[in-house]
Amino acid sequence: MTCIYSLPDDILFLIIEKLIEQEVDKPWQFKKNLRLLSICSRLRQAALPLAYKYLFVTYGTNRIELVISNLRRKYDQPIDIGISTNLDLAKHAGNNLTQTLFIEMQYMTDLAKELTTILKMLNGSVHNVKLLKLTLKSYNDSNQDSQPEDIVRVAYDLAKMLPRVEDLEVYANREPGKAICGYIADNYAHQLLSLHSTCPIQTSNYFAKLKWFHIDITGDYQLQLLKLNPKTLKHLIIKSESIGIDFLASNEVVLPRLEQLSLISLDMRPNPRPLKLVLPQLKYYINNIPCPILAKATLPEHIKLLNVRSDCATYKTLSKAKLPNAVEVSLSIAKDEQDTDVVLYMNQTLSNIKHCKKASLHIDNVSVRADCFTSAHVTNLYITSQIEPNTVISLLNRLPRLKSLSLEKVQNLVGIFDDSLDSNPHNQAFKISYLSLCFDGWDCDQKAEFIVYLILRMPLLRKTSLHYVSKMYLFYLLSPYVADYPHIINVMYSFNMRRAVPFSLVSVPSFLF
Numbered sequence: 001m002t003c004i005y006s007l008p009d010d011i012l013f014l015i016i017e018k019l020i021e022q023e024v025d026k027p028w029q030f031k032k033n034l035r036l037l038s039i040c041s042r043l044r045q046a047a048l049p050l051a052y053k054y055l056f057v058t059y060g061t062n063r064i065e066l067v068i069s070n071l072r073r074k075y076d077q078p079i080d081i082g083i084s085t086n087l088d089l090a091k092h093a094g095n096n097l098t099q100t101l102f103i104e105m106q107y108m109t110d111l112a113k114e115l116t117t118i119l120k121m122l123n124g125s126v127h128n129v130k131l132l133k134l135t136l137k138s139y140n141d142s143n144q145d146s147q148p149e150d151i152v153r154v155a156y157d158l159a160k161m162l163p164r165v166e167d168l169e170v171y172a173n174r175e176p177g178k179a180i181c182g183y184i185a186d187n188y189a190h191q192l193l194s195l196h197s198t199c200p201i202q203t204s205n206y207f208a209k210l211k212w213f214h215i216d217i218t219g220d221y222q223l224q225l226l227k228l229n230p231k232t233l234k235h236l237i238i239k240s241e242s243i244g245i246d247f248l249a250s251n252e253v254v255l256p257r258l259e260q261l262s263l264i265s266l267d268m269r270p271n272p273r274p275l276k277l278v279l280p281q282l283k284y285y286i287n288n289i290p291c292p293i294l295a296k297a298t299l300p301e302h303i304k305l306l307n308v309r310s311d312c313a314t315y316k317t318l319s320k321a322k323l324p325n326a327v328e329v330s331l332s333i334a335k336d337e338q339d340t341d342v343v344l345y346m347n348q349t350l351s352n353i354k355h356c357k358k359a360s361l362h363i364d365n366v367s368v369r370a371d372c373f374t375s376a377h378v379t380n381l382y383i384t385s386q387i388e389p390n391t392v393i394s395l396l397n398r399l400p401r402l403k404s405l406s407l408e409k410v411q412n413l414v415g416i417f418d419d420s421l422d423s424n425p426h427n428q429a430f431k432i433s434y435l436s437l438c439f440d441g442w443d444c445d446q447k448a449e450f451i452v453y454l455i456l457r458m459p460l461l462r463k464t465s466l467h468y469v470s471k472m473y474l475f476y477l478l479s480p481y482v483a484d485y486p487h488i489i490n491v492m493y494s495f496n497m498r499r500a501v502p503f504s505l506v507s508v509p510s511f512l513f
Helices: 009-019 027-037 042-049 063-074 087-093 110-124 148-162 175-188 312-319 342-349 389-398 444-455 471-481 486-489
Strands: 054-059 083-085 099-105 131-137 167-172 193-197 210-214 224-228 235-239 243-244 252-254 260-265 276-279 283-289 296-298 305-310 328-333 358-363 380-387 404-410 434-439 463-469 492-495
Touching: 009 083, 054 110, 083 110, 099 110, 110 175, 131 175, 148 175, 167 175, 175 193, 224 283, 296 486, 305 312, 312 342, 328 342, 342 358, 380 389, 389 404, 434 444, 471 492
Parallel strands: 054 099, 099 131, 131 167, 167 193, 193 210, 210 235, 224 243, 235 260, 252 276, 260 283, 276 296, 283 305, 305 328, 328 358, 358 380, 380 404, 404 434, 434 463, 463 492
Antiparallel strands: 054 083
């Protein structure tokens, strides 16, 4: 048996890295790591750098304490808010081990003053921190106790105390927490490698070294035109309608190192015209906004993930792209798009991909014809516009790899049992494992009969979500087929968004037989 004392340091380090709790921002996580240090001296020596890599400070996480402290402050009485931290142990182990600092604050009054208290406690102990994660949560809808000059000062003091921060994550749910987070990002602009923020960043500074930029802002804010370096960016994720990027104001943009581009929302006022976007290293592309960015974008052939929600013009461009290496594709139609040609362009985009493993299509607002779909790659299909049953059957025959089908407006039963359709379920086996149906203007009997027609032809079906359908009548219609189609009893049936239930003859009243 190999003794732990005979293992080389690098091997032992890899083992401990698997055992130790990562991202330690809670006391119980840190206590779990301390157990490793108490096993033996050899393990303690190897685990010490990892165990004390993370320093956490949680302030005011008990809401009752906050309320009591707020009342004490009001009447000028001593305040005692609980602070949980591993600071003292980290000091004992050595301050040079700490590389990540988590600060979580929940406050009710003067945030700047309370944050200053934490900074005084940390002074001299966090000089080597490279990753700062700051979470500020307020219980008050309106919090104006902190003065603007105090907000600027405490943000500056924090940046001065942590001079080596390269990765910054800032979260705040209300003002003035959002303002403080924004000023902190401003102070670090010249040195940050990654920035993840849910707060507005009002700055004219240049993010010269930034590789990873993720901003997610909700609310109505004035346009912020950020200065990012297109030559260093590797990941660009924007979920905000109040964010613009300065380099998008030009006619042509080259992002030579960008690997991920996710545009959920983006303010395009800096450049309302189509621009040429060159992305030679792009692997993951997500675009959920109909904007001019993609109109002249050059997507490389090695792209692996493509997730687009856009208009007909965008899909017309995409349909000409060659993406042989894409393995996961999701295409959706923009909210206000009415051009029926968009479905044809979406289908052509999928047809150009050779080795796609998962392809999802979301069709909204436009009419659907079965002959619009010729690509065999489609695995997930979501249609919210009106569709007739005959079209549904034709789609199932045309899409041999389809596994998930969701239809929100199935209408007009006439013709579903035409002689042109195969009447023997054994001769039509679809690979559907998930089926969701919502009907538009049908009576109860028609709905159940159509569902039975589909279920009998789906031997791999495992879950259904059915809306405005009688469970009792559907199970009654299915019960005679259980012997010949045993997969019926393996399906979980959900009715009107309720908890899924298995098929059961107990649900069928005996007088119906």
